Amino acid sequence: MSLRIAIFDDNKNIRDSIGLLLMTEPDFELVGSFCHVLDCVEDIRESRPDVILMDIEMPGMTGIEAVIKIKKEFPHIQILMQTVFEDDDRVFDSICAGASGYLLKNFLNTKLVDSIRELQYGGSPMSPSIARKVLNKMQSVSSVIKPEETPDYHLTAREKEVLSCLVNGLSYKMIGADLNISYETVRSHVKKIYEKLHVASLTEVVAKAINQRIV
Amino acid sequence: MSLRIAIFDDNKNIRDSIGLLLMTEPDFELVGSFCHVLDCVEDIRESRPDVILMDIEMPGMTGIEAVIKIKKEFPHIQILMQTVFEDDDRVFDSICAGASGYLLKNFLNTKLVDSIRELQYGGSPMSPSIARKVLNKMQSVSSVIKPEETPDYHLTAREKEVLSCLVNGLSYKMIGADLNISYETVRSHVKKIYEKLHVASLTEVVAKAINQRIV
DNA sequence: CCACACATCACCGGATAAGGGGATGTAGAA
DNA sequence: TTCTACATCCCCTTATCCGGTGATGTGTGG
Numbered sequence: 001m002s003l004r005i006a007i008f009d010d011n012k013n014i015r016d017s018i019g020l021l022l023m024t025e026p027d028f029e030l031v032g033s034f035c036h037v038l039d040c041v042e043d044i045r046e047s048r049p050d051v052i053l054m055d056i057e058m059p060g061m062t063g064i065e066a067v068i069k070i071k072k073e074f075p076h077i078q079i080l081m082q083t084v085f086e087d088d089d090r091v092f093d094s095i096c097a098g099a100s101g102y103l104l105k106n107f108l109n110t111k112l113v114d115s116i117r118e119l120q121y122g123g124s125p126m127s128p129s130i131a132r133k134v135l136n137k138m139q140s141v142s143s144v145i146k147p148e149e150t151p152d153y154h155l156t157a158r159e160k161e162v163l164s165c166l167v168n169g170l171s172y173k174m175i176g177a178d179l180n181i182s183y184e185t186v187r188s189h190v191k192k193i194y195e196k197l198h199v200a201s202l203t204e205v206v207a208k209a210i211n212q213r214i215v
Numbered sequence: 216m217s218l219r220i221a222i223f224d225d226n227k228n229i230r231d232s233i234g235l236l237l238m239t240e241p242d243f244e245l246v247g248s249f250c251h252v253l254d255c256v257e258d259i260r261e262s263r264p265d266v267i268l269m270d271i272e273m274p275g276m277t278g279i280e281a282v283i284k285i286k287k288e289f290p291h292i293q294i295l296m297q298t299v300f301e302d303d304d305r306v307f308d309s310i311c312a313g314a315s316g317y318l319l320k321n322f323l324n325t326k327l328v329d330s331i332r333e334l335q336y337g338g339s340p341m342s343p344s345i346a347r348k349v350l351n352k353m354q355s356v357s358s359v360i361k362p363e364e365t366p367d368y369h370l371t372a373r374e375k376e377v378l379s380c381l382v383n384g385l386s387y388k389m390i391g392a393d394l395n396i397s398y399e400t401v402r403s404h405v406k407k408i409y410e411k412l413h414v415a416s417l418t419e420v421v422a423k424a425i426n427q428r429i430v
Numbered sequence: 431c432c433a434c435a436c437a438t439c440a441c442c443g444g445a446t447a448a449g450g451g452g453a454t455g456t457a458g459a460a
Numbered sequence: 461t462t463c464t465a466c467a468t469c470c471c472c473t474t475a476t477c478c479g480g481t482g483a484t485g486t487g488t489g490g
Contacts, residue, residue: 095353124346128338134349135339138310141356158437169419171476184439191479192436201446202477204384206421373467386446400468406449407466416476417447 003120006032006049008040008066009082010058014105018053021112028116037066041073049077051119053112054099056083056090064093071098078119082108091133101125151212153196162189166202167209218335221247221264223255223281224297225273229320233268236327243331252281256288264292266334268327269314271298271305279308286313293334297323306348316340366427368411377404381417382424 005028009015015033022028032047034040038060044052052070056063067079080101081094094102103115104127115125126134155163165175172186179186190205199205220243224230230248237243247262249255253275259267267285271278282294295316296309309317318330319342330340341349370378373394380390387401394401405420414420 092353095350098354100347100350118343121343122347123343124350125343126341126346128333128336128340131339131341131346132315132337134353135310135315138307138349138353139313156436166418167422169414169416169422171416173476181437182439184441185437187477188438190477194478199384200478201384201386202418203381203421206418207382207384207425210422210425371466388446396467397469399470402447403468405447409448415448 002027002029003051003116004029004031004047004049005051005053005116006030006034006044006047007053008034008037008058008063009053009055010035011055014055014108018108018112021109022116025113028113037061037063040066041069044070044074044077051116052077052079054079054081056081056085056094064090064097067094067097067099080115080119080125082112086127086129086133088133088137091130092137095134102130103127104130155193155196159189159193159196162186163193163205163209166190166193167206217242217244218266218331219244219246219262219264220266220268220331221245221249221259221262222268223249223252223273223278224268224270225250226270229270229323233323233327236324237331240328243328252276252278255281256284259285259289259292266331267292267294269294269296271296271300271309279305279312282309282312282314295330295334295340297327301342301344301348303348303352306345307352310349317345318342319345370408370411374404374408374411377401378408378420378424381405381408382421 005022007015007018007030009018012035015035019030019033022030031049032043034043036058037054040061054063054067058066063081063083067081070077070079075098078100079098080103081099082103082105083090084105086104091102101115101119101124103111103125107127111125111127118125161179162175165178170178172183172190175186176183193205194200197205197208199208220237222230222233222245224233227250230250234245234248237245246264247258249258251273252269255276269278269282273281278296278298282296285292285294290313293315294313295318296314297318297320298305299320301319306317316330316334316339318326318340322342326340326342333340376394377390380393385393387398387405391398391401408420409415412420412423414423
């Protein structure tokens, strides 16, 4: 049972050299080689690949857009992105689009076969620097995927009301009118909030309240 | 210049065999081998490793808790998790704790040296199935990290700088000092920001900037 | 009963922000 | 070249905020 592979890349030299590389593996079969992704869904329907090597920068439609379309039609196909770019946006866009691996082109010669093998066995090959980017991103969004322990500042109910008014951009006067208390009372509450949050200005209060989801 | 490596693992056999593996590389130096992480910070302070191999399951304190402590004290140290477990929770907890790689123990013999090399050169080695889990997780949270359909307010570069200072709680004076411009210039920028964001107070600016991720 | 936390209100003086003007220089686009 | 966007700076007035200090009333719990 051979592994069917297709390539999308606008550079003929790269397509050819990848073809040669793949030939070194007896069970790899190159079933398609395309210079653009405009007809990718049809191309794939005809060539029925198991694995797709996708260049990111191509005329007409980018590889990332293509990945979205392909994954929608053929969710089981494994897609390996290959590019010279390693800017964060492209990396994350590719992953979110549904790519299963991300290989920088300077690793093509040495790592392509290994990477396809990894895909075949359920892995996700990534060039080292890409893997690092992905881990860093995971850490930075950990606040979203993890519950995030919000430190308790012991704000009273009233103080929280005032705080949420502040976050909504109200001035002290407006807050007073809103909560039917005097301007001075608002000030008292705000002073307490300042103490409890260890800040010294409205902007800090708002930033802290939003970032730590106190509101 | 040799690479200093330390191991935390409660299994002596594994520590020993890793030690043997590392000896095959002339520039690897095993500077510490510990059967628990209760004194990890001290252990590390004394042995000064560049890279740590961390087992997850250990008596007393888990490797994940240890990673958090270690990263807080020594953020530059690269930590490679090594375990037989590949449940999602442990993987993501490790990453969020600050681990730079994640290796399953059945890959130890064949991949450990390569993985340490990758760490050394700024990569993030992961066993294939782990990498797949990470990518899948990224995709599943993409709805959270991507759909920042940020309306473009056409802020200039300078205005964005000022804005981010505001969000960090700086006063106009402090911003001026920070950016080496006068108080009046800061004011000019802020006025423009007010216009462009359609707001009328600092708190609104901060709230809008954070909520819409303009910063 | 008495302390304590909470919410309420008040005054003062200094600091800072807001609103509305106008001005200069530079670089790039029309 | 002229127009435009951008960044830079200045002045004046008013509004708002900040910090400190203090006071009153109302509950709750030891």
